[in-house]
Amino acid sequence: MLLSIYLFTLLPFKWWLFPALILAPDIGILGYLLNNKAGAMIYNIFHHKGLAIFVYFAGIIFGNEMMQLAGIIILGHASLDRLLGFGLKYPDHFKHTHLGNLK
Secondary structure, X not given: XXXXXXXXXXXXXXXXXXXXXXXXXXXXXXXXXXXXXXXXXXXXXXXXXXXXXXXXXXXHHHOOHHHHHHHHHHHHHHHHHHHOOOOOEEOOEEEEEOOEEOO
């Protein structure tokens, strides 16, 4: 989480954009409107640190600060989720995560 904050400070965006966007990856929860399997897959894509790193470095390679920002937000959000005990979802139920069952 601290790394994402630091990387954000290297970009030219206003400080308020980070807290405004930090919950944006939770849009992936809408996948559960389809079914549990699709929901888990879509949710996990929006919360995968590997994707965050890929998007961030693609932004560096292409000189695209918006891509860098997207990678930083995904990384920060996923890290915050892990700190709070929320993990990647299994396809059987929303509360079944790789960190255990949510209460």
